[in-house]
Amino acid sequence: xxxxxxxxxxxxxxxxxxxxxxxxxxxxxxxxxxxxxxxxxxxxxxxxxxxxxxxxxxxxxxxxxxxxxxxxxxxxxxxxxxxxxxxxxxxxxxxxxxxxxxxxxxxxxxxxxxxxxxxxxxxxxxxxxxxxxxxxxxxxxxxxxxxxxxxxxxxxxxxxxxxxxxxxxxxxxxxxxxxxxxxxxxxxxxxxxxxxxxxxxxxxxxxxxxxxxxxxxxxxxxxxxxxxxxxxxxxxxxxxxxxxxxxxxxxxxxxxxxxxxxxxxxxxxxxxxxxxxxxxxxxxxxxxxxxxxxxxxxxxxxxxxxxxxxxxxxxxxxxxxxxxxxxxxxxxxxxxxxxxxxxxxxx
Amino acid sequence: xxxxxxxxxxxxxxxxxxxxxxxxxxxxxxxxxxxxxxxxxxxxxxxxxxxxxxxxxxxxxxxxxxxxxxxxxxxxxxxxxxxxxxxxxxxxxxxxxxxxxxxxxxxxxxxxxxxxxxxxxxxxxxxxxxxxxxxxxxxxxxxxxxxxxxxxxxxxxxxxxxxxxxxxxxxxxxxxxxxxxxxxxxxxxxxxxxxxxxxxxxxxxxxxxxxxxxxxxxxxxxxxxxxxxxxxxxxxxxxxxxxxxxx
Numbered sequence: 349x350x351x352x353x354x355x356x357x358x359x360x361x362x363x364x365x366x367x368x369x370x371x372x373x374x375x376x377x378x379x380x381x382x383x384x385x386x387x388x389x390x391x392x393x394x395x396x397x398x399x400x401x402x403x404x405x406x407x408x409x410x411x412x413x414x415x416x417x418x419x420x421x422x423x424x425x426x427x428x429x430x431x432x433x434x435x436x437x438x439x440x441x442x443x444x445x446x447x448x449x450x451x452x453x454x455x456x457x458x459x460x461x462x463x464x465x466x467x468x469x470x471x472x473x474x475x476x477x478x479x480x481x482x483x484x485x486x487x488x489x490x491x492x493x494x495x496x497x498x499x500x501x502x503x504x505x506x507x508x509x510x511x512x513x514x515x516x517x518x519x520x521x522x523x524x525x526x527x528x529x530x531x532x533x534x535x536x537x538x539x540x541x542x543x544x545x546x547x548x549x550x551x552x553x554x555x556x557x558x559x560x561x562x563x564x565x566x567x568x569x570x571x572x573x574x575x576x577x578x579x580x581x582x583x584x585x586x587x588x589x590x591x592x593x594x595x596x597x598x599x600x601x602x603x604x605x606x607x608x609x610x611x612x613x614x615x616x617x618x619x620x621x622x623x624x625x626x627x628x629x630x631x632x633x634x635x636x637x638x639x640x641x642x643x644x645x646x647x648x649x650x651x652x653x654x655x656x657x658x659x660x661x662x663x664x665x666x667x668x669x670x671x672x673x674x675x676x677x678x679x680x681x682x683x684x685x686x687x688x689x690x691x692x693x694x695x
Numbered sequence: 696x697x698x699x700x701x702x703x704x705x706x707x708x709x710x711x712x713x714x715x716x717x718x719x720x721x722x723x724x725x726x727x728x729x730x731x732x733x734x735x736x737x738x739x740x741x742x743x744x745x746x747x748x749x750x751x752x753x754x755x756x757x758x759x760x761x762x763x764x765x766x767x768x769x770x771x772x773x774x775x776x777x778x779x780x781x782x783x784x785x786x787x788x789x790x791x792x793x794x795x796x797x798x799x800x801x802x803x804x805x806x807x808x809x810x811x812x813x814x815x816x817x818x819x820x821x822x823x824x825x826x827x828x829x830x831x832x833x834x835x836x837x838x839x840x841x842x843x844x845x846x847x848x849x850x851x852x853x854x855x856x857x858x859x860x861x862x863x864x865x866x867x868x869x870x871x872x873x874x875x876x877x878x879x880x881x882x883x884x885x886x887x888x889x890x891x892x893x894x895x896x897x898x899x900x901x902x903x904x905x906x907x908x909x910x911x912x913x914x915x916x917x918x919x920x921x922x923x924x925x926x927x928x929x930x931x932x933x934x935x936x937x938x939x940x941x942x
Binding site for chain 1: 747748749768769770773774778779785786787788789790791793794797798799801802804808809810811812813816819837855859
């Protein structure tokens with residue numbers, strides 16, 4: 349059965365495939381022209397897309413605005429950096445970062461999920477600022493300078509290995525991981541658990557009377573979103589060779605929220621488009637003027653005023669209509685009719 | 696002996712100095728329709744909130760199917776078989792009619808299905824289809840609940856409550872704001888529910904109450920004034936003085 353939510357998700361998948369195709373073109377072009385600047389910029393965009401995805405999971409589905417999602421991104425980045433400096437293994441760094449953010453997000457969730465709405469936004473903001481300041485003042489973590497000199501690792505795939513210093517290779521790996529996180533998120537949202545999240549956003553007070561625990565659902569999505577942010581953050585030191593406390597600052601969290609709003613809240617793929625767009629814009633405008641934040645601020649205001657549903661929210665209905673026109677007739681008939689027939693014969 | 700589906704003993708709560716519900720006791724027999732009546736401010740909806748877990752009682756006990764659940768949360772009481780509607784329509788207005796029902800019916804599935812694709816929850820989907828047909832909402836299945844007419848929304852709300860196959864259904868003024876025809880329709884519908892479920896109603900339409908109820912509990916200023924079969928309650932002089940006298 350294809351209902352409204354499932355059709356919207358399919359439309360997002362169409363846009364995801366477009367993005368994937370564009371990314372592969374960039375990779376091929378970059379490889380052919382022996383480019384590293386645009387590939388590394390693309391890689392960075394994808395990494396921040398993971399953070400934006402994590403914001404959209406919370407904001408777009410459970411309706412909770414986090415202003416401190418960079419906390420988990422930063423924890424992922426630092427744990428990954430520390431691991432890489434001890435044992436130069438990419439997968440070990442990812443696993444350590446994942447585990448650390450799971451723990452951190454559980455603790456953070458226990459604190460933040462005691463409140464709702466504006467208070468939730470403020471608490472998430474506060475938690476990120478506190479941890480960022482602690483890191484900023486901890487000499488063992490490089491304090492305000494951050495940590496540099498993270499080795500370039502070989503990423504093992506069984507018998508094969510790709511160097512993280514290879515722009516095309518690492519771009520493709522990051523692309524695979526971020527699209528994997530997108531796929532996993534999309535999958536989760538199409539489960540009964542995911543639908544409870546949309547119910548939370550629609551009318552949280554009704555949810556307990558349907559028999560679902562609001563707290564458990566909010567915790568689960570918070571921890572999962574933290575994990576998505578942490579795994580994305582873990583990729584950052586592999587690309588840049590350093591980490592700094594700025595990764596946890598409000599600017600990082602705020603950019604992720606802006607990306608989600610630019611791309612379209614509650615569309616999932618919109619977060620990725622938004623983040624890619626923002627990184628590209630920053631780089632292009634930043635090469636003309638150092639006041640690029642003014643331009644981005646203006647663009648953001650224009651977007652909120654004229655495209656309140658974001659780029660994907662604006663274009664997706666068009667794709668949805670095409671999806672409905674083609675396969676839904678047969679899908680609905682084949683998936684629903686036997687179910688009704690069975691229930692009728694049973695009763 | 697089988698315990699009553701719902702047994703309320705000495706239930707009470709106050710807000711500030713006001714005793715909104717004060718020492719109320721009654722029980723609800725299986726497959727019957729029990730109706731709570733009383734003037735505005737009598738504490739009927741507060742009583743519903745205490746029973747369903749929206750509020751925690753200060754005094755007294757709530758037993759569901761013989762199990763004490765006084766301090767249970769709304770979802771624990773739901774798990775014990777209690778389902779409720781609200782006086783002011785309370786649906787997921789931004790979700791479709793079918794999705795509203797599917798969310799409720801999902802409770803019929805084992806918890807392991809929570810992380811499997813939705814189409815694996817066959818029972819919930821079948822239940823949704825049956826409820827759409829039974830409540831004549833099938834033609835509006837993909838409409839957003841917020842776009843339905845008031846009558847359709849009230850019907851959907853009953854359907855949502857019923858979709859999880861509860862033992863006990865609490866309906867808070869299901870005919871509120873309905874046209875006469877819709878009211879009659881809903882009455883017939885509620886009457887038909889008692890085969891599967893026990894119904895506890897709050898209702899204002901006295902004609903409807905007398906026709907529909909097996910048992911009536913009268914509340915006045917937070918306390919229980921009287922209870923009994925509709926005819927007996929109606930002719931009770933205390934009830935007439937306190938309640939019908941005002942009309």
